[in-house]
Amino acid sequence: MDRRGKRPRTRRGKMRRLLQLCRLELHGRMSFIFGQHLIKPSVVFLRTELSFALVNRKPVVPGHVLVCPLRPVERFRDLHPNEVADLFQMAQKVGNVVEKHFKGTSLTFAMQDGPESGQTVWLQKHDKVGDPSTKWRSEDEMAAEASELRAYFQ
Helix, strand or coil: CCCCCCCCCCHHHHHHHHHHHCCCEECCEECEEECCEEECHHHEEEECCCEEEEECCCCCCCCCEEEEECCCCCCHHHCCHHHHHHHHHHHHHHHHHHHHHCCCCCCCEECCCCHHHCCCCCCCCEEECCCCCCCCCCHHHHHHHHHHHHHHHC
C-alpha cells in the first residue's frame, strides 16, 4: 500500500485490468485486447476459444497480419499448453489463407518475445508477411481487408 492507502500499480495489476477490459463489448460484439491496445471487432477476421487473428494497422508487407492469444500475457512462456496449441493451429490456418489471398509462395512467421527482441506490445504475437508497405491504414481499409479474409473462414 502507498501513503494514500492504495495498492501500487504493478505490471501484473495492469495485466489484470486488461483481462477485465477484454470483457468489454463494442457495438454488441466482443472487443479484443492486444497488449495495451483495444481492438475493434471490425479488424478481427478469425476467432477461436483461445486465439484471434487481426489485420495490421501498419503492415510491413501486404498480408502482414497478427495472430494473438485471447488471454493477455507478457511472454510466450506464460501461455498454457492448450493456448500454445490453439495459437499455432490458428497460425497455420491463417498462413494458408494469407498465402492464397495475397498470391504468395512463401510465408514468414515471427514472434517478438521480450523487450530485447523488439517487443513493444505486452501480448505476444505471430506475424505473417508478403510485400513492402509503410503507411498507416484507416479503420475502413483495415475493416475491408478483415472482411475479405473473414470470408475464407465462413
